[in-house]
Amino acid sequence: MDPLWLALFIAFAFALTALLAPWVAPYDPIEQNLSATLQGPSWANLLGTDHLGRDILSRIIHGARPTLLTSSIAVLIAGSLGISLGMISGYFGGLADALIMRVMDFLLAIPAILLALLVIVILGPGPSSAMFAVAVVGIPEFARLSRSQILSLRTREFVLASKSAGASTTRLLFRVLLPNSAGPLVAQAIVLAALAVFLEAALSFLGLGVPPPDPSWGQMVSAGKSYLQYAPGYSLFPGVAIAILILSLDVIADRIRLHFSGDENSITEAPTKAA
Amino acid sequence: MLRYIGFRVLQVLPVLFVASIVIWGMIFLVPGDPVALKLGPDATPLQLESAREDLGLNDPVLIQYGRWLSGVLAGNLGISFANELPVSSLIAERLPATLHLVIGTALVSLLTSVPLALLGVSSPNRTLRMGVSAYISMALAAPSFLIGVLLVYLFGVNLSVLPTGGYIPIWEDFGESVRHLVLPIATMSFFFSGLLTRFLKSSLTSERAAEYVDTARSKGVSKRQIWRKHILRNALLPGITIFGLYVGTLFAGAVITESIFNFPGVGRLLLDAVRERDYPVMQGAILLVVVLFLVVNLLVDVLYSMLDPRIRYAK
Numbered sequence: 001m002d003p004l005w006l007a008l009f010i011a012f013a014f015a016l017t018a019l020l021a022p023w024v025a026p027y028d029p030i031e032q033n034l035s036a037t038l039q040g041p042s043w044a045n046l047l048g049t050d051h052l053g054r055d056i057l058s059r060i061i062h063g064a065r066p067t068l069l070t071s072s073i074a075v076l077i078a079g080s081l082g083i084s085l086g087m088i089s090g091y092f093g094g095l096a097d098a099l100i101m102r103v104m105d106f107l108l109a110i111p112a113i114l115l116a117l118l119v120i121v122i123l124g125p126g127p128s129s130a131m132f133a134v135a136v137v138g139i140p141e142f143a144r145l146s147r148s149q150i151l152s153l154r155t156r157e158f159v160l161a162s163k164s165a166g167a168s169t170t171r172l173l174f175r176v177l178l179p180n181s182a183g184p185l186v187a188q189a190i191v192l193a194a195l196a197v198f199l200e201a202a203l204s205f206l207g208l209g210v211p212p213p214d215p216s217w218g219q220m221v222s223a224g225k226s227y228l229q230y231a232p233g234y235s236l237f238p239g240v241a242i243a244i245l246i247l248s249l250d251v252i253a254d255r256i257r258l259h260f261s262g263d264e265n266s267i268t269e270a271p272t273k274a275a
Numbered sequence: 276m277l278r279y280i281g282f283r284v285l286q287v288l289p290v291l292f293v294a295s296i297v298i299w300g301m302i303f304l305v306p307g308d309p310v311a312l313k314l315g316p317d318a319t320p321l322q323l324e325s326a327r328e329d330l331g332l333n334d335p336v337l338i339q340y341g342r343w344l345s346g347v348l349a350g351n352l353g354i355s356f357a358n359e360l361p362v363s364s365l366i367a368e369r370l371p372a373t374l375h376l377v378i379g380t381a382l383v384s385l386l387t388s389v390p391l392a393l394l395g396v397s398s399p400n401r402t403l404r405m406g407v408s409a410y411i412s413m414a415l416a417a418p419s420f421l422i423g424v425l426l427v428y429l430f431g432v433n434l435s436v437l438p439t440g441g442y443i444p445i446w447e448d449f450g451e452s453v454r455h456l457v458l459p460i461a462t463m464s465f466f467f468s469g470l471l472t473r474f475l476k477s478s479l480t481s482e483r484a485a486e487y488v489d490t491a492r493s494k495g496v497s498k499r500q501i502w503r504k505h506i507l508r509n510a511l512l513p514g515i516t517i518f519g520l521y522v523g524t525l526f527a528g529a530v531i532t533e534s535i536f537n538f539p540g541v542g543r544l545l546l547d548a549v550r551e552r553d554y555p556v557m558q559g560a561i562l563l564v565v566v567l568f569l570v571v572n573l574l575v576d577v578l579y580s581m582l583d584p585r586i587r588y589a590k
Contacts, residue, residue, distance in 0.1 A: 012276060012443075038427055052358075102289065102293070103293070105290060106293040106294065106297075109290045109294070109565070109568070109569065110294070110565060111523065111524040111526070111527035111528070111564070111568060112524075113524075113527045113530060113531070114527040114529075114561060114564055114565070116550060117300065117530070117545070117561075118561060119299075120549065121305065121549055121557055122301060122304045122305055124305075125549075125550075126308075138566075151411065174426075175555060194416075197471070198418050201420075202418065202419075202420065202531055203420055205418075205420045205531070205534075206530070206546060207550070208535060208549065218420070221420055221421060221424055222420070224424075225424055225427070225535070228424070228427060228428045228432045229432045231430050232432075235424050235428075236421070236424065236425060236428065239418065239420070239421030239424060239425070240421070242418050242421065243413075243416050243417040243418065243421055244416075246415075246416040246417075246418070247412060247416035249414070250412065250415060250416055251412075
């Protein structure tokens with residue numbers, strides 16, 4: 001079977017689970033049961049319980065929500081801001097181009113996790129800061145990509161044709177240039193989604209994202225670390241959930257990129273994930 | 276050659292300048308008053324005002340920036356809010372630990388990725404080639420903190436053969452130092468080596484199809500010689516750039532790894548500063564990481580232009 005279908009299925013299943021979390025999860029994710037702490041997997045608790053007796057499966061299911069919500073909103077913000085800036089840069093050129101691209105160069109010069117930390121410092125820890133942090137990390141790549149798309153398209157015949165037919169600048173930008181550069185931008189959106197899932201989880205792991213007792217994957221991995229000898233699944237299962245989601249997003253993004261570049265070996269952009 | 280180095284240094288300066296403004300200006304963007312934070316909740320308005328005057332926060336912004344910058348250039352990064360120690364000595368104390376980690380990771384990743392990439396491209400065994408591909412996908416998808424926790428579980432908790440935290444300088448006790456470094460370096464290398472392997476693999480694949488390979492083959496050069504003298508050499512060159520770019524990011528990635536293994540490096544220092552809102556330490560640590568990142572990139576670019584004259588003349 002084509003791994004693409006499996007990846008699409010997994011990504012879709014994660015999204016659906018997050019959406020339907022209160023109905024799908026077998027238990028309340030923050031309900032404690034101090035008589036059954038750090039249990040291994042059983043029929044009552046499929047993935048076991050944590051140090052407060054909370055059901056790990058239910059917490060993973062609910063933990064999908066902050067991760068997916070944060071990541072999708074961050075991608076939307078980064079995409080709309082980044083693409084707009086890139087289009088302005090590429091279409092108008094001159095001083096605007098120089099200014100925008102220098103700022104983007106600066107943002108690209110700072111490693112992703114450090115840039116995210118910088119944003120967290122300014123906004124204070126919390127889920128919405130984590131979201132903006134991820135968005136800021138994503139903006140420059142979108143800007144660079146859409147700028148290069150516009151630059152390569154603007155002298156093509158169909159663009160010149162609509163220009164001479166009297167299309168306005170707005171129409172040219174949004175109805176002619178944008179749709180024709182959509183492919184690589186969509187691939188970039190999925191690449192960023194994978195990075196966003198990682199960054200959100202990493203920030204929660206470092207205690208700078210979703211605050212307890214609300215479940216989030218990164219925070220579960222971090223909290224479960226102290227109980228590895230009693231209940232390894234507490235830390236490892238949510239970590240595996242993150243890895244599976246990122247892997248499927250990687251597969252989808254690779255395939256879209258392959259579709260638009262047609263070259264199996266072209267690596268247009270190495271991932272920015274910090275080791 | 277000198278012209279090229281000068282050109283690259285000139286390219287780095289604006290980025291450094293913008294970075295210095297952002298890092299310095301950070302303190303004005305954060306919510307709340309840093310002076311109030313420093314003096315605690317019991318400070319009177321009079322005390323706040325005099326502290327502000329002492330710190331020079333009432334001077335014009337440009338003068339404040341100039342003062343900060345000249346301090347930084349002289350190695351004075353300010354005083355920590357949390358423990359009243361100079362930030363530069365706090366960082367100097369932590370930097371060796373992080374350097375152990377980053378240099379170790381760079382070496383391990385370099386030594387593993389080249390043979391892995393060669394296996395992945397040229398091995399006649401299909402399972403082996405697929406194994407390399409599977410490793411790359413996993414390395415790029417698995418978050419470093421999962422790998423770290425997994426390694427702690429396997430080698431620290433389950434087998435109890437390796438320490439799961441702490442750091443010993445390599446010049447104090449070589450054996451113990453290495454034992455303490457194995458898990459953190461393995462955690463960081465798992466990703467970094469995968470990244471390098473992926474890049475080298477695609478680079479090898481495209482070099483193998485180049486025309487000079489056909490030429491060499493038609494001249495009767497042995498397969499071994501073609502791989503060693505032609506394909507590998509040309510494929511490794513662009514790898515150097517990727518290597519340099521990402522070695523710089525290892526300093527930032529150390530934040531996560533150091534927090535898994537209780538490793539007393541600059542990453543931990545930065546993270547604790549973020550949690551305690553110790554702004555001078557944050558500024559110092561972030562500045563250090565950005566400067567290290569840019570310097571490593573610069574060095575690698577210069578090295579690259581020495582190895583490949585095409586780069587120099589293209590400029």
